[in-house]
Amino acid sequence: FGTAQIAANGVANSIDMVAIVVVNAVNLAIVTVVGHCVGAGEFEQASRYMKKLMGVSYLATGILNLAVAAALPFLLNFYALSEEARRLSFLLVLLHNLLAFALHPTSFVLANGLRAAGDAKFTMYVGIGSMLVFRLGSAVLFGVMLNLGILGVWIAMGMDWLGRSVAFLLRYRSGKWKNFRAI
Structure with a gap:
């Protein structure tokens, strides 16, 4: 895509990690919390914790996204960019922040x-399918065929997250996740 787009991708990826740092921590915590609840047969408690931890994720992502957006002009001064x-x-970064708040x-x-x-x-299966169809397929469509470049690739990332979000929300609401036993 060219030097400017490659550089922008690298810079945005490094700054974007700040906006999702809490979500990444919650990703680790939810496995232990929900696993303990399910192991004890407390599916309603597991459901409450999923909702609570999702709420924490949305709140933290919103706050961090606003902070990153406000500091972005200053942060970009640390990079020697055209x-x-x-x-x-x-x-x-702004696109990522919007997508991260809505879908991450x-x-x-x-x-x-x-x-x-x-x-x-x-x-x-959802992760693999969404990655192939939305992230890869849409990246080729938007980034290459429609000549949107790196912006098209990041739009494809958002489509991947949207596909996953829809599938996981439908699965959660269906209650089918309560029919499995890990041990």
């Missing part, structure tokens, strides 16, 4: 809750 790379970095907790935290309940095959 004007085009700086503009793209700014756009990619349901794409990843909820998925880990379902895995902890023993519904690992479903989450694996």
Whole structure:
């Protein structure tokens, strides 16, 4: 995609980690918490903790996203970027923040809750399918064929997260995740 787009992708990826640091920690915590609840046969408690940890994820992501957006002009000064790379970095971080707030907790935290309940095959199949269809397929469509470049690739990431979110929310609401036993 060219030097400016590659540089913007690298910069945005490094800054974006700040916005999802709490969600990544919750991803680890939910496995233990839900696993203990399910192991004790307390599915309603597992469901409450999934909702609570999702709420924490959304709140923390929202706060961190606002902080990153506010600090973004200052943060970009730490990188030696061309004007085009700086503009793209700014756009990619804002796009990521919007997508992360809307979709990251349901794409990843909820998925880990379902895995902890023993519904690992479903989450694996959804993850693989969504990655192939949305992330890879849409990246080729938007990034290459429609000539959107790196922006198209990041839109494809959002489509992947949306596909996962829909699938995991439907699975959670169906209650089928309660029919599995990990041990």
